[in-house]
Amino acid sequence: MEMKKAIQQFLDELQESAAFKDYKYQQKRIKKIPGMIQRINEYRAKRFEFQKYTGEDLFEKIDEFQREFQQFKEEPLVREYLQAELEICRLVQEINMAIDELVDIDMEVE
Numbered sequence: 001m002e003m004k005k006a007i008q009q010f011l012d013e014l015q016e017s018a019a020f021k022d023y024k025y026q027q028k029r030i031k032k033i034p035g036m037i038q039r040i041n042e043y044r045a046k047r048f049e050f051q052k053y054t055g056e057d058l059f060e061k062i063d064e065f066q067r068e069f070q071q072f073k074e075e076p077l078v079r080e081y082l083q084a085e086l087e088i089c090r091l092v093q094e095i096n097m098a099i100d101e102l103v104d105i106d107m108e109v110e
Contacts, residue, residue, distance in 0.1 A: 019087045026084040029077060040078065043069055 014020055030036050046065055053061065072078055 023088040026081040
């Protein structure tokens, strides 16, 4: 039971962090604009495609993507949301890496 208490205490602290508060604030702002979250999801999905793309025309595809979303990303509301999202993702990644390092599961295949 002490572990559950510690986890809840950690989550409470996380919710009080500047990164979390900013992300939630930006998220509320974005959700007020009809269709904006769908547009952001479209941007994310296309950006994710490049992480697994192996075609020879990768640079052309990236250029096309950047042209398509340049104005979109320059909108202050979108830029601020994506920045807040990046900050919270980095924080979660840092937490996960710290736990992973502590646990140190041996995944070596022989």
